[in-house]
Amino acid sequence: MAEVNLKNLTKKYGDVVAVQDMNLKIPHNEFLVLVGPSGCGKSTTLRMIAGLEEISGGEIYIGDELVNNKDPKDRNISMVFQNYALYPHMTVEQNLGFSLKIAKVNPSEIEEKVTEAVAILGLEDLRKRKPSQLSGGQRQRVAMGRAIVRRPDAFLFDEPLSNLDAKLRTQMRTEIKKLHQKLKTTVIYVTHDQVEAMTLADRIIIMREGFIEQIGSPIEVFNNPVNVFVATFIGSPPMNVIECEVVNENNNLFIKIDKDMLMPCPPSKKDKLKKSPKVYVGIRAEDIVPSENSTDAEKKGWNFEKSIDLAEPLGTETQLFFKLNDKDVISRMYNPRVIEVGEKIKFEVDLEKIHLFDHETEKAI
Amino acid sequence: MKFKFLKSPIMLIMPAIIAISIVVIIPLIFSFYTSFTSYKLTRPDSLFNFVGLRNYERIFSNSEWWWTYLRTILFLTIALNVELLLGLGIALLINKITWGQRTLRTIMMFPMMFSPILVGFQWKYIFNDNIGLLNNFLYLFGYESAIAWLIDQKLAMGSILAAEIWANTAIFSILLLAGLMGIPKDPIEAARVDGCSSWQVFKHITLPFLMPFIFIALTIRSLDVGRAYDIVHIMTGGGPAMRTELTWTTIARIGYKDANMGMANAMSYLSIILSIAFTYYFFTKLKASRQELGQ
């Protein structure tokens, strides 16, 4: 039951910087997700909080206590590992009760807490089994149970779901969410899967090469990505980002989105675009709307027509692939019908929904 | 905090290094010193009789010693190669068998438990010209004149080699079998589909996968080559006419029988270099072959 506070946290391996000057305050009961591509420093950060990795610089507080030089055992945290790391020589209940046994809790109390954890996770029938006799999902539950039993100040999850198949992953995701609501503890969760990040997090931290790129609620980072990296990392399919020239015609600003195709500049961004000759344009797939069914009166945004390279029907939607400025672009069509390759389709884009990024810094304009 | 030393790898390795220093390093330094003296066990004061490189000069001009040295290298080369090939063959055969594999493997380990001195004795018994198993066996087929396996100059070395190979092929076959069983099936099947003959599969898939195991076995064996001393010592004692002497038996003879420690220690150094060279070579090969497999 405590907040976790990181101040100027840094980790270096020789000359290689894994985490650079990280500042972060994680309030009590928050579900925080660290997300980023592999090698971005998210796991290193987690392992430093756990005390498994030495700190090169900065401070870590759990509660009010500086824990820099404390052993993992004295930090009152629990960690769930990607490969579960269940003790293969112990039964499920022994696995669950191990931390209490080490802490010299009396046996009746251990029994009580184990029974409680087993009930929460629905493992009642498996108490006497060894880990080798469990399925992947069950192992995952035991690993979580082992963390619950300790009543830690903070739960640390290191990609806990990536060894499960897709269906089980979705199911366990829901369970983790429920568990958090039930236990009301601080959770720090590391994943490379942005769907997990979006669904689970109160707050998401997107990391790249040791730096925090953006912090915010799932909706915030989705709607207002601060740069091209975040824009393409969050959301599925990833946001379409097209490199375009800015054209000034008769004092009107246009973005040259394709050969012979000019898109008017969104009015709210006009001032900022004046000086830049080039810009990155980001449009989410759902914001490129096929407009064949709407009447002219209904059309509000900017319209264009393009021939389709490929159509992937997914059931509820069909994803249409075509090219703008030689870049593959995806649109989502929610009224699926059979689409022929090469067919010309009309699209509509709401100009206020497009994202513009500076050509040099890649930062949002 | 208690048990801080568990965090320090150097503290953990220290006891091992100390033990080895006492038993290996210090004696080696001492023997290095004596190799420059005319130290004889019978005359303790000779320990301080510094003779410079005389021992080495004598050794270098001693053709007898060089023949022994050469014979040792030849002996090791033949033994290791035959053991490797035989071991590989046995491993491949057992790997093909699906039934009773465990039992076979267990039987195969039999010679590994034998003390080299026991191996030597056992083969001395088998090769004995008078009551040996081999001659008794040949007698059945009408070879009535006993063959003096260990006394005949040409046969003696072969007999010792046979004992050595019997004792140590097991290590190879066991380790190579473990390697064979660990080879993933996919690459082999992929190669088959790609049109490889079974020889090509063996050469391009199986063998590279086995390489680390081959070098593990060779490294382990090379740690123990000195044990061949026991076998030779008991089977022929270096005879007939020193034809089966290896460096180690020569050292023992000069050191203990002739009590010429200085000379023996100088010879020791030359044979230690030989052992270490073998081990070092295989060990670096082992690392290289592992890197090649990306392990």
Add this chain to the structure above:
Amino acid sequence: MFITCLPGIWIFISAFRPNAEILSKPANWFPDNWTIYEFTQMFSIEGYVSVPAFDYLKNSIIISLTSTIIAITIGMMGGYAFARFNFKGKNKIFLGLMLARAVPGISLSLPLFILWAKLGLINTSFGVIIVYVAMNVPFTIWLTDGFFRQIPKEMSEVARTDGCTRLQAFWNVELPLAGPGIAAAGIFAFLLSWNEYALASVLTRTIASKTLPIGMMDYLSEFTINWAGMCAIAVVMIVPAVILTFIVQKHLVSGLTFGGVKG
């Protein structure tokens, strides 16, 4: 298979037949008279008749067991360090330890004999034990390094976030998991001590410290060999070794193949 087993079987048979029958010609393949004569000569209650096998056996057991226990303890510490830590010169130290093992016993025996004589360690069990510990440590490190490496690092990490110290994590989690492997390493060390000849033959020369392999030579006089007696003592030597090896054979192989400092 036949070739592998035959010599052993032949020795076993010979141990139970009278010496005269062994020397008879033409040979008879199966003994007419089974006898335990040679064994009674070695182990009779009123004291030995032929060779003090009981003393040798006792020496062998004491020396092998003690040196094995010490070597395993030291070796395990080293193996753990190599498996779990990265430190400067790791591979070089490992190689150095292995090369120390490669020094042939006979080369070592000369200086050891002189030094031990000076220290008064000749003909004592203690003197032999120290030597065997050092001989066994490098190989034990090789094996235990391999076994600890097979245990995922996370095992120890999760134990430590579960409230264990590093030592508790080792004791409660890593040691039980590596247990069978360490037992195998132990038996390997035991066998090496049990079977060693070159060094022991120099360092032990009295009944108080001679081990079985040295004792076997008692049957070897200048011109004659008591074949039956030698076979009998060989059986005494080989039976414990066989039993022990069979118990751990599986772990032995996996230990050997995983060790040796990867990457």
